[in-house]
Amino acid sequence: MRQAIRVAESFCAHSWIYSLSHFVAIQSEPHPAFAYANAPLPACGEGVGGGVEAYLMQLRTAIKLKQRKATFFQVGYLTVDLISSQEECYLVLQIYIHLKQRRSLIRLFFYRGANLNMDWQSLLVVSSVISFGILENLFPFFSFKESFDKRVYTNLVLGLINVLANNFTIALLLNCIWQQTSWFGIFHFIHSPILKIVLSFLLLDGYMYAWHRLMHTLPIAWRFHKVHHTEMLMNTSTAYRFHPVEAILANLPKLFLIWLFGITLENLLLYEILLACELIFHHSNWAIPLKIDRYLSYLIVTPNYHRSHHSQARKEATANYASFFTIWDILFNSYNYPRNPKAIKLGLPQEKKELSIINLLKLPF
Numbered sequence: 001m002r003q004a005i006r007v008a009e010s011f012c013a014h015s016w017i018y019s020l021s022h023f024v025a026i027q028s029e030p031h032p033a034f035a036y037a038n039a040p041l042p043a044c045g046e047g048v049g050g051g052v053e054a055y056l057m058q059l060r061t062a063i064k065l066k067q068r069k070a071t072f073f074q075v076g077y078l079t080v081d082l083i084s085s086q087e088e089c090y091l092v093l094q095i096y097i098h099l100k101q102r103r104s105l106i107r108l109f110f111y112r113g114a115n116l117n118m119d120w121q122s123l124l125v126v127s128s129v130i131s132f133g134i135l136e137n138l139f140p141f142f143s144f145k146e147s148f149d150k151r152v153y154t155n156l157v158l159g160l161i162n163v164l165a166n167n168f169t170i171a172l173l174l175n176c177i178w179q180q181t182s183w184f185g186i187f188h189f190i191h192s193p194i195l196k197i198v199l200s201f202l203l204l205d206g207y208m209y210a211w212h213r214l215m216h217t218l219p220i221a222w223r224f225h226k227v228h229h230t231e232m233l234m235n236t237s238t239a240y241r242f243h244p245v246e247a248i249l250a251n252l253p254k255l256f257l258i259w260l261f262g263i264t265l266e267n268l269l270l271y272e273i274l275l276a277c278e279l280i281f282h283h284s285n286w287a288i289p290l291k292i293d294r295y296l297s298y299l300i301v302t303p304n305y306h307r308s309h310h311s312q313a314r315k316e317a318t319a320n321y322a323s324f325f326t327i328w329d330i331l332f333n334s335y336n337y338p339r340n341p342k343a344i345k346l347g348l349p350q351e352k353k354e355l356s357i358i359n360l361l362k363l364p365f
């Protein structure tokens, strides 16, 4: 039973991540949050019909009456409604779980319960979250003594900050790129759709390799990327442990590539979805058979292969930069499969204690 609860918890904790794959960001229509942000606030007594207006009204009343708890709930409901996506809804659920707000949790379930029609993309990511969440709990590679909360909470909050920050910056820029008609990109001259898919995938993946390597080479970039490497209890949620500055900046050169090559929404989506699944997979604490891990690492990034990149040993940490295909590490001489994965010490030698969210945000400065 306890195992089942932990698995269920794991599901709740990680299912929101699909939003990280820029789902909201790559909708060609403006994000609904922008429309709401520009809409005038309803006066008290209006908007009884439910939804954002009703929550705004109740929020105003709660603030007026100085009801702190009610204010908190209304902000929560409003956030869910504004973001308007089931994945972020999961995240707010998670926050309620942590704050032990049982009543708001139940209300949120009822509120969103009927609204979970998933498309194939969400299904794919959510099912990988469930699978790897279950597997890392049933067959852990390292047996961490720390509680589940301790292992995922910081990463989830950082993930939430990154999702929101990206939705409000990259979403706008992507809309501009896809709506302009003056330059359709280099891939516009290629007629085979299959070739376009393959080239888009390789281009984006090659870029991810170059970006990650740069993060380890440039001292200023390392200050931010270090946040990801302070993780001592690596698990699926580590995939979201990034400093917001890195999370946003990593997308800027990518936007340039999308514009230059004319990568379409569908092809970007395909890469981001598969990358999201791959990130959950290779950060998971799942002990997959050594031989399978090793052979698979000649094609894609595997848990042991990436564990080695998270090692405290400098030689191991300055290799295995790939995010999806390991071909980049093989081509650019940074492939290094660990000899004894069990001996890997995760984290950074100078950071002996788990850092709080505030300390992680302050770390680069």
Ligand SMILES: [Zn+2]
Binding pocket: 212, 215, 216, 225, 228, 229, 309
């Ligand atoms: Zn790294």
Ligand SMILES: [Zn+2]
Binding pocket: 228, 238, 283, 306, 310
């Ligand atoms: Zn990592």
